[in-house]
Amino acid sequence: MQPIWSKLRAGISLCAGGGIVAQVEPEEGHFEFALVDGLIQEARRNNLKLVFLWFGSWKNGLSSYAPLWVKQDYERFPRIKIKGGKSIELLSTFSDASRDADARAYRALMRTSRKRTGSSTPY
Numbered sequence: 001m002q003p004i005w006s007k008l009r010a011g012i013s014l015c016a017g018g019g020i021v022a023q024v025e026p027e028e029g030h031f032e033f034a035l036v037d038g039l040i041q042e043a044r045r046n047n048l049k050l051v052f053l054w055f056g057s058w059k060n061g062l063s064s065y066a067p068l069w070v071k072q073d074y075e076r077f078p079r080i081k082i083k084g085g086k087s088i089e090l091l092s093t094f095s096d097a098s099r100d101a102d103a104r105a106y107r108a109l110m111r112t113s114r115k116r117t118g119s120s121t122p123y
Contacts, residue, residue, distance in 0.1 A: 009046045017043075019052040022067040025105040033112050040116050052109065056102040063091040070101060077101070 008015050017039040025031055036052075043050035055065040063071070070077050076097050079087040091098045 005042050005046045005048075008048060012048070014049040014051065015043065016051050016053050018055055019106075019109050020055045020065050021057065021102060021105045022065055024109050025067055025101075026069075027067075028069050028101075031105070031108045031112070033109075036109065036112060037116065040113075052113065054106055054109070056106060057091050057098050058093070061090070063089065066091060066098075070098070 017036075019036065023032065023035055039050060057063055057066050057070070059065055066077075070091070074087075078092045078095050078098075080090045080092050081087050
């Protein structure tokens, strides 16, 4: 992203960064914020406000952003069943485990964001 920051600065004051659950929690219970920290630092350096878009268990109806440990556990994180009982590779929206795992990672991102910036609003 290095070359793009100066271009962003040229005409806007707010940019969006992706908070992708697979990058935030690559292993269950282990959170990584290097990407988040880098985005915050560069936004500050370039005098831009930054908001995070959360790409969690579902985005645009797909489960492509879920971490591998979620995708590999079909028992704990069930998939949607279509007519005839066939499962498709989309996390079920009725799964408490999917919702709870996504919410834990999102809370961790928001806590870290607030800790790094002192704010829960764009910085």
